[in-house]
Amino acid sequence: MDNIIEDYFRCGFTNREILILLEESHNIILSLRTLERTLQRNRCKHLDVNRWMHQKCWMYGIITDRETVRQLMRLLDGQGVDAYNIRGPNYVWHIDGYDELKPYGICINGCIDGFSRKIIWLEANKTNNDSRVIASYFINAVAENNGYPQRIRIDRGTENNHIAEMQIFFREAGNAECVTIGPSTGNQRIERLWSTLRSQCIQFWMDHFEQLKEDGHFVGSFIDKSLIQFCFQHFIQEDLDETVSAWNCHRIRPTHNPRAPSGRPSIMFDVPSLYGVQNFLYPVDQTKLSICREDCIFKDYPCDEDVFQLCVELMAEHNLVMTNDVYEITDFYLRLDRQLILHGLEMDD
Incomplete structure (x- = not known):
């Protein structure tokens, strides 16, 4: 349960919203005081900032304050519920x-x-x-x-x-x-x-x-x-x-x-x-x-299957490794491109 609460907390949900989600989605009923004790035990302290960049900060474990985000993003917070003529979710x-x-x-x-x-x-x-x-x-x-x-x-x-x-x-x-x-x-x-x-x-x-x-x-x-x-x-x-x-x-x-x-x-x-x-x-x-x-085509190869297989073979042949850094992947792209040219692969559409 603590992990669920922490996940909701890191998404920026308020205590009231966490209680509602626990009850509606997980059938867990807690008092506000119990939730607060759980958050304190996990050394979580809510910040009343709910902006786009703040969400990304939380996702990466960056704890920041309201004024910092406000100065950086220059966004105003807002609350409330209005009527909408689409009637409800999944309409x-x-x-x-x-x-x-x-x-x-x-x-x-x-x-x-x-x-x-x-x-x-x-x-x-x-x-x-x-x-x-x-x-x-x-x-x-x-x-x-x-x-x-x-x-x-x-x-x-x-x-x-x-x-x-x-x-x-x-x-x-x-x-x-x-x-x-x-x-x-x-x-x-x-x-x-x-x-x-x-x-x-x-x-x-x-x-x-x-x-x-x-x-x-x-x-x-x-x-x-x-x-x-x-x-x-x-x-x-x-x-x-x-x-x-x-x-x-x-x-x-x-x-x-x-x-x-x-x-x-x-x-x-x-x-x-x-x-x-x-x-x-x-x-x-x-x-x-x-x-x-049965009538769908689900994701499989990221590119043409023949090109995919050739790239895998070239990676093995030349000890090429795909990393998690976008700029290193760019070098990887350039090396594969050169190898395909050396293999005489047609470059025209």
């Missing part, structure tokens, strides 16, 4: 692709709950065009939540065909009742997430890959993209996972818009009763879930 899942790293071979797809703004998934992969790949993210999320939303919001791209068909299959309803289709630019919930994602995560990788391009080490060929995928996709996914953790625990500030509730996405999603709304999750039929799984 709508907003799904979209993010293409800022696509020129370098990294395709990102995400999903966010419309009410709570909790990120349901954020995945980096070698393609965003295969609807069976995109469907695998949806099916994994449905399995993890043991249910599916009342409706989904997608754009008109063919990459979303399988998700739409699966949602209709689950709901046994007409398209208009459970699938909303519109342009990506109108998908405001997830567009706001993309803006944050770029500033907190993706801009670094855009600049890094652009430098490779300017230095003549990336020309956009199939091999170049495959090497980027082989060398960097894992690290980008780790960054995305950290972004998801920080985002879902941060506090969304109140606004003048009554349609946008404030609070922490995780709590708004998991404990909707605090906000006077209901959970619209539909329990999934396991037989239907198994049928849909």
